[in-house]
Amino acid sequence: MQHVVQAQASALQGASAASGGPMISIRGLSKSYGGHKANDNVSLDIFPNEVIALVGDNGAGKSTFIKMISGVVRPTSGSISIEGAKVEMTSPNDARANGIETLHQNLSLVDVFNVQENIFMGRELQRRVFGMVPSLDHAEMRRRTVELFKQLGLKTPDLNKAVRALSGGQRQAVGIARLLLESDLKLIIMDEPMAALGVEESRLVVELIMRLRERGYSVLIISHNLDHVFQVADRIAVMKNGRMVGAVERDKVEHDDVVSMIVCGRMLEKLVS
Ligand SMILES: Nc1ncnc2c1ncn2[C@@H]1O[C@H](COP(=O)(O)OP(=O)(O)OP(=O)(O)O)[C@@H](O)[C@H]1O
Ligand SMILES: [Mg+2]
Structure with a gap:
């Protein structure tokens, strides 16, 4: 002192x-x-x-x-x-x-959505099969989600679970992974x-x-x-x-x-x- x-x-x-x-x-x-x-x-x-x-x-x-x-x-x-x-x-x-991105204390996650739904919320990936009406590309969003967690060096949480079932630390990781999509x-x-x-x-x-x-x-x-x-x-x-x-x-x-x-x-x- x-x-x-x-x-x-x-x-x-x-x-x-x-x-x-x-x-x-x-x-x-x-x-x-x-x-x-x-x-x-x-x-x-x-x-x-x-x-x-x-x-x-x-x-x-x-x-x-x-x-x-x-x-x-x-x-x-x-x-x-x-x-x-x-x-x-x-x-x-x-x-x-x-x-500049801010991770707020409530993390702005939707509790009932799963991990990739939260990460891609508002910027969902779509695909067109045979020129048909576009539909959500769940497989690609899942693949990119796994990749984001790998980039963060973290174990990927259960992607089928709603995020409310994840631990606080895992929820933080979802919030961060979401920010990393910003180019x-x-x-x-x-x-x-x-x-x-x-x-x-x-x-x-x-x-x-x-x-x-x-x-x-x-x-x-x-x-x-x-x-x-x-x-x-x-x-x-x-x-x-x-x-x-x-x-x-x-x-x-x-x-x-x-x-x-x-x-x-x-x-x-x-x-x-
Ligand atoms: N919207 C507001 N209207 C009036 N006073 C405010 C407002 N926001 C903050 N203050 C005042 O400004 C000062 C600084 O507040 P601030 O929230 O930035 O502190 P802090 O360091 O984040 O505190 P804590 O560790 O408790 O979160 C406090 O005296 C607070 O009462
Ligand atoms: Mg404060």
Whole structure:
């Protein structure tokens, strides 16, 4: 808990900055509700192939921050650039068009549908036999579903089961597999994906996030569980009272250092250059 000094903007960038430009660059985002600043001048860079964990106490402003990046909430001020070009995020569709997908806590799955029905919902594959009226191509959707799970390095769940019969971890995997169908996907945002999961299921989600990084995606994950954070994150970004305290490399900090940043709202002296 010792040696804390004020955060510096430079600390928002990790070692990965050396390997190329950021995938997304967020500068000075603010959001006020009435007189309350839910986010106050928040900046963060996320690099390709990087997992960032966003942590902070209840009400710190984490969800507001990701809602602004995913086009759900309009910032009061600030800017977002994707691969160097400024973008306007006025809706989730804008975010999607810029390669940003958010996995919401309810996962947007239809409980009574099976795995591939959920994955292909709204973009069902069709086929025409002998020029007849097109019909759903169940075989191809099944084949592509198996392929998606293979890509994620996960065991394919029982494809005949309604997703309500799957474990929480498997449901997360279905939600992710669905996002992977987006051709230009760059950044996946997850708001507390392990919150309601048991030990084994959380492990599955940790594995899933690692696979996403291996496949070149960036991931921004909100979590209250520092053990999970230390397992998956390349960098840990800490918020307090609507402000970004700093983003630190996982390998340079201990559990207690992060707790200190969350509680004191100040960057650790040893990390400020
Ligand atoms: N739609 C809203 N209207 C008014 N105030 C809001 C709204 N959304 C968030 N806030 C306020 O902004 C602050 C930050 O909220 P936010 O949900 O971003 O925090 P959080 O870090 O995600 O918290 P938690 O860990 O509890 O999910 C809180 O004080 C919250 O009450
Ligand atoms: Mg939240």
